[in-house]
Amino acid sequence: MTQLTRFSLAKIGPLLGLVVITFILGILSDNFFTLDNILNLLRQVSVNALIAFGMTFVILTAGIDLSVGSILALGSALTAGLLTSGMDPLLAVCMGLVIGLILGAVNGIIITKGKVAPFIATLATMTIYRGATLVFTDGKPITGLSDSFLFEMIGKGYVFGIPFPAIVMVIMFFLLYFILQQTVFGRQVYAVGGNEEASTLSGIKADRVKIWVYSLTGMLSVLAGIIITSRLNSAQPTAGSMYELDAIAAVVIGGTSLAGGRGRITGTLIGALIIGVIDNGLNLLHVSSFYQQIVKGVVILLAVLLDRKSP
């Protein structure tokens, strides 16, 4: 009985959508169902998925993070800077992730201690972080980063024929799924988003939970940024702009409520895949990118409208 109620139509809705869209595109395009394309697609999806995983935590606490794209760019640029200064690639990557954590924590602190609405706070830091990136890079790409095998592996490598970024995505998915569903922290995230006052009165330190959530999102954004940087072997000052929109879209398509407290990271993975499949399939069909935007918007609307219909 318990299992049955947990497994409702609302939760398989996005999956159903993914299957339908995949089949339609598979029928329309001969190249869609090739192994190469599927692997390529998974690699493309991984960047958005990683950011969207973090965004899921943020949105579950009834927040929003518009600064993910800027954090991605600033983190990547700083990591690239460390690499060109000759730092060990592994250490530089770790430093990059810590930078992401700190940039995210700043968001969290402004939101909780400064009592600024998440939308406003991250709108401001989005601009600040982007500006800082432009200052640091002087508006030019940072190139010639590293020829270490390890660093190249992150964006371009394959393990048993599977793109490394896709593997990172899957590992992070399982890790974050576990955190959300099976740890005290995960429960606190849901509780704070569901009813912050009641959670606080139950002894949950809501501010601390939120700061961690934004920190996590910052770190995941830089992880996504490092994948791009490795792939291009350069850090672009404009990297990641508008990425927040795809990440929010993935979360919303996945059925997570913007009001907080309700949603699942599985849905977000499916949401990211839906967006990836649409981008990829329409590219294969040579549909103009102008039309692609319209299609994506319609899918987001459909997802939300259908979600509201199901009880």
Next chain:
Amino acid sequence: MKASPIIEMANIDKYFAGNPVLKAVDFQVLPGEIHALMGENGAGKSTLVKILTGIYRRDQGVIKWKNKEVVFKNPKQAEQNGIIVIHQELNIIPHLTVSQNLFLGKDITYGKTGILNKKEMHQRTKRRLYELGVTNIHPNDIAGNLSIGKQQLVEIARALAANAEMIIMDEPTAALTEREIERLFHVIQKLKNQGVSIIYISHRMEEIFDICDRITVLRDGQTIGTKLIADTSFTDIVRMMVGRELGDRFPERVNVPGKVIFEVENISKEDLFENISFSVRKGEILGIAGLMGAGRSEVMEAIFGFSNKDHGAIRINGKLVTIKHPRDAIEAGIGFITEDRKSKGLIMHAPIRENIASANLKAISTYGVIVNSKETLLIEALINRLQIRAISSEQEAKSLSGGNQQKVVLAKWLGINPKILILDEPTRGVDIGAKKEIYKIINELTKSGVAIIMISSELPEILGMSDRIMVMHEGKIATFLDRQEANQERIMAAATGGVRHDSTY
């Protein structure tokens, strides 16, 4: 009383998904009558009202309004015919003025120009309020700044502005102070004299006996009977409602309180409360009485670390404790059942399981990882102990009755095995059967040595349950009363500032 009924509902059946919720219900109200509609939660009161006002369609039966058969399709139609409901959650738009609220959707304009005739609306608002005997509400007051009691009067005035001939009041006194209740009753009497019929829904027995003319009791979707208030008694009505003898309303308190476990010394917070000192013994119930706004809940929120206090100390077993966040309070063994369970007690859309777990995350986890078996064990044990009636622990809190919701909140706090339990209006919006169960649980807790602090605005509850009573008035302690010396008059005198007692014991 010879007049023919203004509303007559006969043989009403209603099914939800094949399950009968109303079975051949008969219900009549006479013109100018105050008619109580009583029954436990789930007895069918609100379904009956919703059928009457067109929110639900009846499956069977006849509804006659002023001797004419009617079927209202929606509440608006009912309203146009003169039937208006005043809900527990008021329909006031807080940032509009009283006058704007009164004429919402029925604005008076200069002819058909669409330009508002504010002067006329202002005048009429004033007149309406005056007719109700209300003089301390100004038409230009912002509705949201008024007390709940005044907002309710605005709603009543609005109902009259719409020419209501029957007003249905759903738990109108739940959030009112004694003084506001008095004023409301005054207004209700005036309405009655003007020939308006009132259906009065309440769980508070005293009120029914105070102002109602007749009572109809529903149980399990059936009419159990309609009686003249003058011909019935408290026990009669309870028997009709629950179908069995409930015995005494409050459980007998036999245990003798032990040594002092909890001490509050001189805590203050600017503009809210001042120099509050009290102590509670093991197994003792300290009742806290006072009018709404006397600062009772604010004191408790500060003790619990939900809001900060300016100064003062808290001791448990004689040892000073620092409480800066509810987490500290919980770790010190304090539980807090808040007044407003919807906004501060429960995550309404979350299942019972997650609600109970939220204060017990430490107990059900190791190294931050939830252990499912521990969680299931704890939840099942608490659900059984409190006899929470639900299909499963996965049922959403919002789908439970008020009594069961309150039991979920209780379960959450019993999970931490509190040494001190603060209860703020523990039985508000809870039916009489569940009330009794809650009293029993509180009593059992005291037997096991838990110290209880209970805020209540229901004087019989304070008098029936407390070993000692602290009365607050405008943020200060007015007096302490022992169980033996306490009575309604003494409490009210102290709560309204009549007596000042300076001892803190």
